[in-house]
Amino acid sequence: MTDNSPLPVGAFTFVLHGAGGDLAKRKIIPALAHLAKSGYFSAESRIIFAQRETLSPEQALAQVDAFLKAAGDEAARESIPALLPYLHTLQVVLGTPESCRAMANAVAGSPEPVVHYAALPSSRFIDLINCIPTVRDPEKLRLVLEKPLGFNAKESALIEEAVAAKLDESQVYRIDHYLGKQAVQNMLALRLGNRIFEPLLTREHVAYVQITVAEDLGVEDRAGFYEHAGALRDMVQSHILQLLAIVAMEPPVSLEANSLRDEKLKVLRSLKVPQITGVPEIVVGQYGEGYVKGQAVPKYRNEKGVAANSTTETYVSFRTEVQTWRWAGVPFLVRTGKRMPRRFAEIVIQFRDVPKPLFEPVGGQWVGNQLVIHLQPEDKLELKLLAKTPGERERLKPVSLDLDFFNTWRIPVRDAYERLITDILRGRLGLFLRRDEVQTQWQFVDRILNDLKSHGMEPVPYTSGTYGPSSATAMALRAGALWSEDGL
Numbered sequence: 001m002t003d004n005s006p007l008p009v010g011a012f013t014f015v016l017h018g019a020g021g022d023l024a025k026r027k028i029i030p031a032l033a034h035l036a037k038s039g040y041f042s043a044e045s046r047i048i049f050a051q052r053e054t055l056s057p058e059q060a061l062a063q064v065d066a067f068l069k070a071a072g073d074e075a076a077r078e079s080i081p082a083l084l085p086y087l088h089t090l091q092v093v094l095g096t097p098e099s100c101r102a103m104a105n106a107v108a109g110s111p112e113p114v115v116h117y118a119a120l121p122s123s124r125f126i127d128l129i130n131c132i133p134t135v136r137d138p139e140k141l142r143l144v145l146e147k148p149l150g151f152n153a154k155e156s157a158l159i160e161e162a163v164a165a166k167l168d169e170s171q172v173y174r175i176d177h178y179l180g181k182q183a184v185q186n187m188l189a190l191r192l193g194n195r196i197f198e199p200l201l202t203r204e205h206v207a208y209v210q211i212t213v214a215e216d217l218g219v220e221d222r223a224g225f226y227e228h229a230g231a232l233r234d235m236v237q238s239h240i241l242q243l244l245a246i247v248a249m250e251p252p253v254s255l256e257a258n259s260l261r262d263e264k265l266k267v268l269r270s271l272k273v274p275q276i277t278g279v280p281e282i283v284v285g286q287y288g289e290g291y292v293k294g295q296a297v298p299k300y301r302n303e304k305g306v307a308a309n310s311t312t313e314t315y316v317s318f319r320t321e322v323q324t325w326r327w328a329g330v331p332f333l334v335r336t337g338k339r340m341p342r343r344f345a346e347i348v349i350q351f352r353d354v355p356k357p358l359f360e361p362v363g364g365q366w367v368g369n370q371l372v373i374h375l376q377p378e379d380k381l382e383l384k385l386l387a388k389t390p391g392e393r394e395r396l397k398p399v400s401l402d403l404d405f406f407n408t409w410r411i412p413v414r415d416a417y418e419r420l421i422t423d424i425l426r427g428r429l430g431l432f433l434r435r436d437e438v439q440t441q442w443q444f445v446d447r448i449l450n451d452l453k454s455h456g457m458e459p460v461p462y463t464s465g466t467y468g469p470s471s472a473t474a475m476a477l478r479a480g481a482l483w484s485e486d487g488l
Contacts, residue, residue: 008039008041009042009425010042011045011111011112012046012425013047013107013110013112013113013114014032014046014047014048014115014117014425015048015103015107015117016028016029017050017092017116017117017118017119017120018051019060019119020049020053020063021120022067024119025064025067026068027177028117028119028417029064029080030064030076030080030415030417032047032083033079033080034079034418035418035421036086037079041086046088046110046111047083048088048089048106048107050092050106051089051090051091054089055091056089057084057087058084059089060089061080061081061087064080065077065080068080090106094127100130100131104131112140113139113427114141114142115144117424118144118146119146120146122145122148125159125162126158126159129143129162129166132167136167138170142171142173142427143163143171143172143173144424145163145173146175147174147175147237147238148238149438150442151233152442152446152449153442153443153446156442160435160439163435170429172435173429174433174435175420175433178238178242178375179432180416180420180423180431181375181376181379182379182419183381184246184373185431186373186403187246187347187381190381192251197371200351201247201326202327203326203328206352207330207350207368208332208333208350209244209247209331209332209347209348209349209350210333210347210348210476211244211247211348212336212345212348212483212484213235213239213335213336213375214467215337215339215343217338217343218297218298218300218339218464219300219303219305224305226314227305227307230313231314231315232284232313232316233445233449235336236336237441237442237444241268241444242437242441243347244267244322244334245264245265245267245268245437248322248324248332249264249266249267250263250324251263255430257428257430257434258434261434265434265436265437266324267324268437268440268444270323270324271322273444274318276452276457279478280457280475281319282316282317282448282452282457283315283318283469284313284315284316284452284458285313285314285337285459285460285462285469285472286299286310286312286313286315287339288300288461288462288464290464290465290466291464291465292341297465300338300339311458311459312459314459315335315337315459315469316334317334317335317336317337317468317472318448319331319332319333319334320332331481333476333483335468335472335483337468340466340467340468344374345374345376346373346375347372347373347375348484349370349371349372350368350369350481351368351369351370358394359394359396360396369384369385370383371383372384372484380402381402382400382403383400383401384400385398386398387399420432467485
């Protein structure tokens with residue numbers, strides 16, 4: 001048996017709220033279907049699609065299949081029929097007593113734990129929570145909350161108070177699907193399972209760290225959400241701050257969930273808010289017209305559902321610092337944006353140069369040693385070293401040592417949602433966020449948003465198909481850094 005062989009989970013009931021939404025159809029349902037097809041689910045398990053429409057199981061799966069067909073995801077379509085033996089449907093309009101009763105009847109006598117998965121706008125979370133019984137036992141009831149939890153620290157706190165009135169912390173799974181990626185988990189393994197790297201991840205050896213989450217798509221059909229959110233709330237508050245915390249945290253005393261969360265929380269609480277005045281440490285942008293992959297694309301303000309005078313940021317980059325003994329003074333450069341040349345996400349740890357260069361660089365410059373964690377489109381680790389070129393001249397050229405997970409293990413890398421769903425069903429909390437982490441992340445982002453507003457700093461336009469405003473490159477240079485596409 002390989003590590004990727006199915007380890008079936010016990011019987012369960014999985015209620016997917018918002019089953020008719022894009023997130024459910026694009027990510028969650030395909031993950032459930034592939035797990036079912038791969039043999040993870042016992043015959044007694046039940047999956048309930050809860051949504052506004054009245055549909056039979058066959059009709060619900062037909063809708064998912066049509067969605068995936070339109071998206072061109074043929075691989076996901078192949079697994080969808082595997083859900084049918086487990087599937088039930090429930091027509092629910094949250095916020096009504098009738099729906100609460102229908103939900104209770106639907107799960108009565110079903111296998112435990114009963115998992116309520118909220119693939120819903122956060123504005124509907126409290127309506128769902130009000131329908132959940134007060135059962136303080138993770139073996140009986142679990143709740144999964146998708147990001148964002150509210151749109152600021154105040155809204156998030158109201159949701160958390162409603163949750164705490166019904167459930168214990170051990171029953172709540174706040175999901176960030178980036179933490180389910182193989183490369184993120186291997187970042188922990190790289191640090192905590194190998195002695196060679198951990199002593200080097202300090203201010204004495206690291207020049208800077210950069211985190212990029214770039215998207216080549218625009219707002220698409222999410223304008224209603226995105227106009228209210230923007231890049232800071234959508235990406236920084238969740239994915240990016242969690243990635244930063246994993247890179248910068250101290251080794252935990254164990255891999256138990258609260259040990260990991262305690263160390264991440266220390267990082268989040270130590271983050272320096274980027275300054276707006278003087279020499280700014282933040283750049284916000286909004287995409288204009290341009291070309292992406294050879295196709296002409298409109299500017300953000302011309303997208304359907306976007307206000308003609310919108311000041312929503314579709315790009316943000318900033319410099320922060322982790323103000324601890326390990327990292328004090330090391331720039332952490334963060335950026336995320338839409339309509340960039342390609343879709344990719346990566347963490348680059350740039351090591352300092354040798355004290356006295358003895359070799360000549362080929363091409364006149366180099367960026368020294370780097371550890372690169374590639375998160376998408378591929379999960380892999382890359383260590384960039386300098387090696388002597390063939391011949392008599394004493395010259396160095398960058399070479400890479402790659403750990404491509406698929407080519408190394410010769411087995412498919414599991415989708416992030418598949419990993420996280422199986423962890424939910426097994427009661428493993430390590431890859432999920434704790435309440436105080438979410439609150440601290442919101443406090444950090446709220447500070448930035450309030451500072452931007454109070455200083456009247458609006459997004460600067462950038463051409464679609466580029467890596468954002470040129471001022472972001474200047475900001476990185478002031479920190480002694482190069483973005484990955486600018487380095488050699």
